[in-house]
Amino acid sequence: MVTRRLSTSAINALAAHGWCSFRDAELASNILLVGYELGTPVCHPGQPIVTVLSPHEKESARPNSTSAMYGRDAFPLHTDMAHWPLPPRYMVLRARVPASDFPTVLIDSHKIELSPLIREQCHRASWKVVGVKKSFLCSMFFSHNGISGFRWDVCTMVPYGPLAKSVTPTMKEALERLLKKEPISMNWESHDDLLIIDNWRMVHMRPAINESAQHRTLERVLIQEASGEHP
Ligand SMILES: O=C(O)CCC(=O)C(=O)O
Ligand SMILES: [Fe+2]
Numbered sequence: 001m002v003t004r005r006l007s008t009s010a011i012n013a014l015a016a017h018g019w020c021s022f023r024d025a026e027l028a029s030n031i032l033l034v035g036y037e038l039g040t041p042v043c044h045p046g047q048p049i050v051t052v053l054s055p056h057e058k059e060s061a062r063p064n065s066t067s068a069m070y071g072r073d074a075f076p077l078h079t080d081m082a083h084w085p086l087p088p089r090y091m092v093l094r095a096r097v098p099a100s101d102f103p104t105v106l107i108d109s110h111k112i113e114l115s116p117l118i119r120e121q122c123h124r125a126s127w128k129v130v131g132v133k134k135s136f137l138c139s140m141f142f143s144h145n146g147i148s149g150f151r152w153d154v155c156t157m158v159p160y161g162p163l164a165k166s167v168t169p170t171m172k173e174a175l176e177r178l179l180k181k182e183p184i185s186m187n188w189e190s191h192d193d194l195l196i197i198d199n200w201r202m203v204h205m206r207p208a209i210n211e212s213a214q215h216r217t218l219e220r221v222l223i224q225e226a227s228g229e230h231p
Contacts, residue, residue: 082153095188099216125164149200
């Protein structure tokens with residue numbers, strides 16, 4: 001079997017910018033190969049390792065999923081699996097059914113503008129992860145194996161205590177400002193397009209999906225670095 005390797009330029013771009021995209025028919029047809037290049041593919045117990053993401057009405061969505069909450073409306077900015085004790089480091093996406101006017105949009109947490117005081121408070125504040133078997137406290141900013149990360153998901157993280165409550169509106173505004181100022185849009189034009197995201201650095205969202213894009217379908221593989229924990 002021929003071993004396909006991610007190009008050096010893709011790996012360098014991912015390290016430098018927190019994401020990279022490229023077109024590759026062979027890798028797009030098996031995104032799990034990309035996953036194994038970056039670490040260990042992981043998934044929710046009982047879910048397939050290559051997850052299919054397609055628009056669902058609230059009623060037909062999997063319980064507790066983002067679609068169950070938002071249906072075809074825009075998904076808010078989030079970190080994938082923010083409710084895991086350690087969110088997966090990377091995600092690989094490709095469009096099985098492209099829909100170029102309905103991008104996946106990223107922002108770079110390194111560019112969030114906060115005053116030194118608010119930033120320091122955000123580092124100290126605690127969030128409670130809810131809607132999981134065992135709730136736990138976490139911080140938005142974390143560090144694992146010497147790598148800094150940022151975790152955000154209003155669906156699963158609720159501010160815990162007065163400090164988190166007081167900084168939450170400011171953080172929400174800062175994220176929305178950044179989304180307006182420097183959105184990175186992945187326009188799914190071909191089913192050979194791949195997007196790799198550093199899920200500890202980038203926060204992403206999806207616009208509302210209307211009738212014309214009802215068949216838009218992405219595939220996703222989540223990847224933990226070899227030493228990472230997952231459920
Ligand atoms: O559909 C997209 O562009 C992204 C969907 C997403 O972020 C998710 O399902 O977690
Ligand atoms: Fe997501």
